[in-house]
Amino acid sequence: MFERDEKGLVKGLEYKYDEQGLIDWRAMLDDKWLYPNPSSVEKGICKRNTPVSELKDKDLCIMLGGLKELAQWRGFTSVQYAVVSASPEYVAMTCQIGWVKNFETNDISEKEKSFSYRDPILFSSVADAHLGNTRSFAKNFLAAIAENRAFSRAVRNFLRINIVSDIELGEVKDQETYTEEQSTIEIDKIQVLKKLMEQKGVSFEDIKEKLGKAGYKEAANLESVEQISPVWLIEVIKKLKKKQ
DSSP states (O other), X not given: OOOBOTTSOBXXXXXXXXXXXXXXXXXXXXXXXXXXXHHHHHTTSSOTTSOGGGSOGGXXXXXXXXXXXXXXXXXXXXXXXXXXXXXXXXXXXXXXXXXXXXXXXXXXXXXXOSOOOSSXXXXXXXXXXXXXXXXXXXXXXXXXXXXXXXXHHHHHHHTTOOSEEGGGOOOSSSSOEEEETTEEEESOHHHHHHHHHHHHTOOHHHHHHHHHHHTOTTGGGOOSGGGSOHHHHHHHHHHHHHOO
16 A cells, blocks of 8 residues: 555656646556557558557556556545446446545535545445457457446546556457357347337337336336447346247
């Protein structure tokens, strides 16, 4: 655990700040944790060996180790995960991080006038992993991938880093189909659902009714399949595939 000063900052660490006087966590990120985004390489925007200093953030990827390093510097007291949905083909998970307070949050104890680990700031993000957005061997470890993705997003979003993490990457190609136990899942789940509805003779109103009975609170307000949340979308697809 790092020793921190009265502002909640790590003693001896050289910080970089933006124009508003806040810590610029993107600037704090060492280039060793960055590399060209495979998608940008595929599109010809850059090459695999293009120096990261020459690329925009949208054309970069950050390694999980880099986010862990920043999280340790920022300081946290807890990391908690909760499974939103889980099946052999799909896992969705949330990650909640308890961040320590510092001068940026205006929460440094007025009584003690010093840094404290008490009453952390809670921040969470959600992520999923399924056969259509994971690569190679990762398809066999969906829970672990979803966990790391949720952590990565929680760190990136809280620290205002607009670079996708490598653990969040799926296949480079925009359209690809995967087969597992004779079950096909396309990356574009909306189109999959529409095709299944047509094949099974199921109307959108039928879908809304089933979602409502299943406990989807927003079912009554849905106007199209595009508005169905990703988690429930997968559940609907699974149900329709089993429908005779």
